[in-house]
Amino acid sequence: MSGYEKGRIRRDDLVSAAAKVYGEAGYHASSLREIAKRAGITHAGLLYHFPTKEALLAAVLERRDAEDSAREQLSAPPGLEVLRRFIALAEHNVRHRGIVDLYSRLAAEAISEDHPAHAYFARHYREAREAIAESFRALAKTGELRPGVNPDLAALTFIALMDGLQVQWLTTPTQVDVVASLRLSLQTLLTVPLFP
Structure with missing residues (x-):
């Protein structure tokens, strides 16, 4: 070697x-x-x-991105596929507790602007919100998003829900179904099935 x-x-x-x-x-x-x-x-x-x-x-944050395929969520054309990929990301995360442990703890610390991961998390959340909001906008144009749903607010709410569910899952894993909750939440915003 x-x-x-x-x-x-x-x-x-x-x-x-x-x-x-x-x-x-x-x-x-x-x-x-x-x-x-x-x-x-x-x-x-x-x-x-x-x-x-x-x-x-x-290096740890770079590894985290590679392991949870977060970047992959942003590469699909806006629409249902991006939403499905975020559900797949949540499913992956709950199969790998270490990723959720790391992400939740560092994200909480990185609220402080002087934390070395602050810029990383700010960018990460911004990119995720933009990808989801753009998908909701694309779905609104085709009538697949329920009338009256604000794409930007819905994206912000979805990211907050995903994070919140994962933190709850860390403390009470048998009482929280992250994936089912996210799927239900997204489906209430759509006029078509999220998963056929």
Whole structure:
């Protein structure tokens, strides 16, 4: 195995360890020493791969995007397919608790503008709202959105509902059906079946 390949594997191990630690304790309460310990590497070894805590956080968020396919939601033409993809994203998330743990904890911390993930979450929410609102607008033009539904407000409400349901699911997983609730909520806005 080449040195490059070993380095890549070590970086992957560090990002995995950091995601777990951040998901459990958050960014501010986590230490690089704890992350290094979880990954089975020295603190100096961690700093060789990630010279700052912010650099490691950026790698964790990049991994999160890749794992939950969030970017994929934005690539479909506006309409029902985008809404279906967000439902699929929620379904994926509840099968991978670590993603929801990490996202919920970091998103709550990132309310503060000085948090290193603030810009990431602001952009993430903006892009999601825009994709959903644009889909609702496209559906309104074809008569597939119920009359009187405001696309921008509906998009904002859907994102808030998705986040809220996932947080409730973290605390009482047997009492919250994230996917069924999201599907029902979206269906009430439509004049056609969301899923045929």
